[in-house]
Amino acid sequence: MRWRLIRARGLAFLLVLAAVISTASSASAVTTVESQVCDDFIAPTIVAPSDGTQTTENTAMIEGTGEPGKTVAVMKGGANQAVATVASDGSFGFTVTLADGDNTFIARETNECDTVKDSLPITIHADLPVPPVDEGEQPTEESPIIEQPGQLPTDRPNAGVVGRPFVPTPATPGFEKPKISAANDKLTVYNDTLLIEGRAQPGSLVTVYVNDQSQAQLFSSAKGTFQLRIVLKEGKNTIKVRSTLGKKSAVSDEVTVTYIRRVSATLTRPLAASQIITTAVTAGVAVTGSAVAAIGVNAGIHKFGGRFKFWWRK
């Protein structure tokens, strides 16, 4: 209980007795405890070129394997050189530019839990003529592309860009329009990975869109070429690239590639042991027991009633 003795305006002394029901004050706050549980994944591997490769070219095609569906970045000196989505067969590949001397690359995969896994590094030694290139500068982390004095360096390939929708922008007048050269329009393929090649403004950042969704980013070489492996979805795939250099950009014409998935026969009903008996290719010896799988072997023994018949595939 609280009390106060007050003098109210216009009144004589007035005792105001304020009886207070002493209910407690309370306050609340909420916090969300959240967790992203991520599957473990295999670290990427660079399978080509091999460590210690020497070249006189100023580009190299990095080929590797990784976790299908994950985004993989190839890095040099801590800076991304290219990013792409690993294909369903676990492959990835794209060209990277080389500087004169040793160029050490790693492939890096990151999952939704920010778990990072790196490949073993590979070093490519490039013996480039002097001056290394005459078409333009190379986009290395030591010498970012400055198109004009005062202009910001070109952005680097960024894994966060993968999966973003294509946003049309007007082409910059006079800026070289990129072109997809290796994949023919209206092409039909039976693999979900496709190696595409193209041309773009030398040193520009090339973003590859498949079905209006970005799938990879890499630099165009000093000669204005790029090459990478993309992942196709079943059916029609529209492919285009955007080339960006500073504030200038241009988009290629679309190329349409249709991917038809091969259907392979699958044994859905296990054969009984009395129907097919498999064996290592050891003619004349009947294997008894419960072996049931016959797919993939080149020889076997069929049992017809009480007799065995040996067969082999030529």
Added chain:
Amino acid sequence: MKRLLLVGAALLAIAFVAVPAAYADTTDSTVYGSGNYGNCDYGACTITLSSGGATTLNVAPTPTGKCTVQSDTASVLTDNTVGYSLTMTTSTTNNAMTGASGSIAAASGTAASPVTLGMNKWGYRVDSLAGFGAGPTSSQNNGSVPSVSFAGVPASNQSPTKVASTSGPANPAATTTVWYGLCADSSVPSGGYSVTVTYTAVTN
């Protein structure tokens, strides 16, 4: 008649007012005296509470399991002379972390009797509170099972668990670090899981 109305108004001044209704000074009156018979100073029986808003326990499980431990901070500010109590429950009657792919159950321990965090469980702990032990707890990502013990956060239809209390004012604000831990093995489907925890601070 006017005098009668004034007398009536004076009698009505004996009012019953719930805390923290303020007895604000006005220019119309002069205070000749005041006192405190209870827990709050005049006009001071308020309490405020804030928390971090989100705690993330990402984990990339392996067959044998991985654990992540992170903390949240609850801050209470009150001038109440006899302090406050801070409790918490989950916001629903289900104290499991739920997601599209499944759920992760709360740890079985209590504040009085916490347990080592088991696989596919989540829990909380407050260093030096009740049976938790001194710790100190440290944050970790995708580590081994923590050596410190954890308890399950009670569901909203259970008795709230006390995580902090004082017997005096908390001004400046008193902070309580609440640690959350989660362990998961490969049997937990990948995806997002979450649970909302409600802290409640009440003046004593």
